Amino acid sequence: xxxxxxxxxxxxxxxxxxxxxxxxxxxxxxxxxxxxxxxxxxxxxxxxxxxxxxxxxxxxxxxxxxxxxxxxxxxxxxxxxxxxxxxxxxxxxxxxxxxxxxxxxxxxxxxxxxxxxxxxxxxxxxxxxxx
Numbered sequence: 061x062x063x064x065x066x067x068x069x070x071x072x073x074x075x076x077x078x079x080x081x082x083x084x085x086x087x088x089x090x091x092x093x094x095x096x097x098x099x100x101x102x103x104x105x106x107x108x109x110x111x112x113x114x115x116x117x118x119x120x121x122x123x124x125x126x127x128x129x130x131x132x133x134x135x136x137x138x139x140x141x142x143x144x145x146x147x148x149x150x151x152x153x154x155x156x157x158x159x160x161x162x163x164x165x166x167x168x169x170x171x172x173x174x175x176x177x178x179x180x181x182x183x184x185x186x187x188x189x190x191x
Contacts, residue, residue, distance in 0.1 A: 100183030
């Protein structure tokens with residue numbers, strides 16, 4: 061959506077994710093989006109297309125975790141670059157352990173859509189909650 065700031069586009073992605081509204085989340089992603097989950101994270105890898113991102117990331121997280129939420133605490137914006145300092149909270153469905161971990165997300169927004177995402181997270185804390 062032209063006219064939306066880069067930060068507003070990213071914020072809509074977090075709101076849609078927290079609400080479990082995958083259609084609204086896909087609407088924030090460019091058709092050729094590259095979405096990278098950090099090495100060591102359970103879903104490590106790069107996913108492409110809005111449908112690929114939601115089916116391989118959000119839907120998988122929803123199967124393994126209860127109430128997975130990315131809390132977007134602080135935005136640092138430099139042109140098309142949006143860095144969000146955030147926190148994941150969730151409960152693992154297998155172990156019932158709670159997760160509360162700080163993360164950083166780097167988005168690149170062009171033409172009102174997210175074209176690139178990279179996740180930075182303490183993957184050891186995520187694995188601890190899963191075992």
